[in-house]
C-alpha cells in the first residue's frame with residue numbers, strides 16, 4: 001500500500017524505494033555527521049533501508065568536507081574509486097553533497113560525470129526530488145546560494161540511540177581569513193528557541209539522554225532573532241530552558257567563539273546541573289599579530305583573560321581548543337606565543353591543524369608569506385609532543401574520583417568492554433558486566449591511559 005509521509009508543511013514523501021538499500025559516507029565535522037543523519041532520515045521515509053556497507057548499497061550518498069585541502073583531495077580520490085562502484089550495476093545511484101559540492105559547484109560534475117546527483121548544503125531536504133529527477137532525466141546538479149529551509153526541518157536517523165545532535169544555528173557571520181565555512185554554509189541563522197526546545201523534547205521522548213547543541217558559533221546564538229531586549233545572552237537562556245526538560249540528562253555544545261564568551265554563559269555551565277563541565281575555546285594562534293591577520297577579534301591578552309575568567313568561575317572545567325600551525329607569516333616568535341598559551345592554559349585536548357590554503361579565502365592570497373612545509377611540520381610535532389604530556393597529566397587528575405558515566409557503545413577492539421563519557425567529556429572504558437547501552441552509572445575512575453580513562457562500577 002502506498003503511504004504518504006508528511007514531514008512538515010513543505011516536505012511530503014510517498015515512499016517509492018521500498019526494499020532498496022542506502023549507505024551514507026561522511027567526511028568532516030559534526031555538522032556533516034548530523035546532516036548525514038538527516039539524509040538517512042529522508043531515505044528511510046522514502047522506503048529505503050540502511051546497507052551494512054557501500055558494497056551492498058543501491059544508493060550511496062557521499063557527504064563531503066572542504067575545510068582543509070586534504071579533504072578535497074580525499075573527495076576526488078574517493079569519487080575515482082566510486083566510478084567502479086557505480087559501473088558495477090546499472091541500478092546504482094551515486095549522490096554527492098556537502099561543503100565541497102557547495103564550494104566547487106560544477107567541478108564535481110565535471111570531474112566525475114558518473115555522479116547522478118550533486119546537491120549543496122542549503123537544499124538537502126530536496127534530495128529525494130533530485131534523486132527522482134535523475135532517474136527520469138539523467139544526472140542533475142542543484143547548488144543554490146540562498147537557504148531553502150532550515151535543515152532541521154528534516155527528520156533524522158541517528159547513529160546513537162542515547163546521544164543526539166541538535167542544530168541551534170546554521171552558517172557563520174565571522175570572517176576568519178583562513179576559513180571556507182562562511183562561503184559554503186552561508187550567513188548565521190539561529191533557529192527559534194521554541195523550535196529548539198520542541199526538538200529537544202521530541203528527542204528525549206525517543207529515549208535520548210544527551211544532546212549536543214551544534215552551530216558554527218553557538219555562543220552568539222540568537223543575536224539575529226531580536227525576540228526581546230533582555231541584556232542576558234540568548235545562549236545562556238537557551239541552556240537554562242533546555243536544562244528544565246525532564247528526563248534530559250546531559251547538554252553539551254560545540255563550537256563557541258572565544259570573543260563571544262559572556263560570564264553568563266560560563267555561569268550557566270557552572271550552575272545548570274545538566275550542562276556538562278566542558279568548554280571548547282578555539283585559540284587558533286597565541287600570537288596577537290597572527291590573530292589580527294586571522295581576523296579573530298581578540299588578541300593574546302584577551303584570550304588569556306577569557307581563560308582566567310572561565311577558570312575562576314569553574315576551576316575544574318575541562319578545556320579544549322583548536323590551533324592552526326603555520327598561518328602565513330607565522331614566525332618562530334609567533335609560534336612561541338602559541339606554545340606559551342598552550343603551556344599556560346593546560347587544555348585537556350588540542351585539535352591541531354596545519355594551515356591549509358583554501359581558494360576564495362583571504363589567507364589563500366597571502367602566498368608570499370606561506371611558511372615552509374618543513375617548518376610547519378617541526379612546529380606541529382613540537383606542539384603535539386607538548387600537548388600529549390599535558391593531556392596525559394590532565395587525564396590522570398580523574399583517577400580516584402567518582403563520576404557519572406553514560407554507556408554509549410561497545411569498544412571497537414574488545415566486545416567485552418563498553419565505552420562512554422564522563423560529564424566533562426573524557427572517553428572512559430568499563431567492563432561490560434551486566435551493564436547496558438544507555439545506562440547512566442556511578443563509577444570509580446581506577447586508571448588512565450594516554451587517551452582514555454578506565455572505570456569500575458560503584
Ligand code: 5AD
Nearest residue numbers: 178179282322323324353354355356
Ligand atoms: N587550515 C587549517 N585549519 C583550518 N581550520 C579551519 N580552516 C582551516 C584551514 N584553512 C581549523 C580551525 C577550526 C577547525 C574546525 O578547523 O582550527 O577551528
Ligand code: SF4
Nearest residue numbers: 172174176179181216
Ligand atoms: Fe570559520 Fe571563523 Fe566562522 Fe569558525 S568562526 S566557522 S573559524 S569563519
